[in-house]
Amino acid sequence: MKVKSNIDIAASPLRVSKRRVPRAMSDSGKMKKPDVKLVLLGDMNVGKTSLLHRYMERKFKETVSTVGGAFFLKQWGPYNISIWDTAGREQFHGLGSMYCRNAAAIILTYDVTNWQSLAELEERFLSLTDTANEDCIFAIVGNKADLTDPKALEAEEMEAEEEGAEQPPSHPASPTVLKQVKREDAIALYGRVLRYKAQDERACLPAERMCFETSAKTGYNVDLLFETLFDMVLPTILKKRSENSSPTVDLEECRGAKQTKAGCCS
Ligand SMILES: Nc1nc2c(ncn2[C@@H]2O[C@H](COP(=O)(O)OP(=O)(O)OP(=O)(O)O)[C@@H](O)[C@H]2O)c(=O)[nH]1
Ligand SMILES: [Mg+2]
Secondary structure, three states: OOOOOOOEEEEEEEOOOOOOOOOEEOOOOOEEOOOEEEEEEEOOOOOHHHHHHHHHHOOOOOOOOOOOEEEEEEEEOOEEEEEEEEOOOHHHHHHHHHHHOOOOEEEEEEEOOOHHHHHHHHHHHHHHHHHOOOOOEEEEEEEOHHHOOHHHHHHHHHHHHHOOOOOOOOOOOOOOOOOOOOHHHHHHHHHHHHHHOOOOOOOOOOHHHHEEEOOOOOOOOHHHHHHHHHHHHHHHHHHHHHHHHOOOOOHHHHHHHHHHHHHHHO
């Protein structure tokens, strides 16, 4: 199912406070809690903030290195999805597991022109996801594809045409930077992530669907990335809503209680 809405709320960088939970504004002006949480993780400079800007504001703009974290709220059909941007700088590393708490999906982001940024995902960031939901979905995302892949570079022209821009974007005729991380390397990492999370690879979403190469600069695969994940977390939202709305009875507990009673009376 694909549902889409245009109502988005971008929030400013958060002060780190456990009590401050982002809430989406409803039509009545009442604040609503997000239904589900997505988190972007990865080394500094890989383009996490740029990916979010591109998706939420349809722009590639100047960024400053993120301090702490920031969140954006996306309304996806009737659901509110919070997307958390985190700081890749080492000095903020300690905050990462707090941002990942109860996350339904985590986007592990690297830069296709920087091998070390892929290695860091496993060495430094994977353990931060211990606080995420048990059935958390993982996507591995290689950003800056415009620097290495002609297809990703062309995406900018197509987007500019659609937006009716008078001047086509100016860039070199073909990408010139060496691609350091191959898609197969990302696919191999996806397998190791599932093993780390003790998730059964056969029961999980296939690596081919969960490894993306994107360009925040040209918009290449950016909508595809976020909207694939939004659709994938819908079952988590529905499960959470049904748990919250219907009172449940623990059958095991009932059986246990009956047995104890019977034992007691006999
Ligand atoms: N060519 C190219 N440059 C990009 C792309 N995405 C981001 N950049 C550039 O990479 C630099 C870092 O981008 P950010 O989005 O700030 O990176 P970040 O991962 O949020 O970094 P931290 O906040 O420090 O963790 C900036 O100079 C961006 O303009 C991309 O897709 N292509
Ligand atoms: Mg940032």
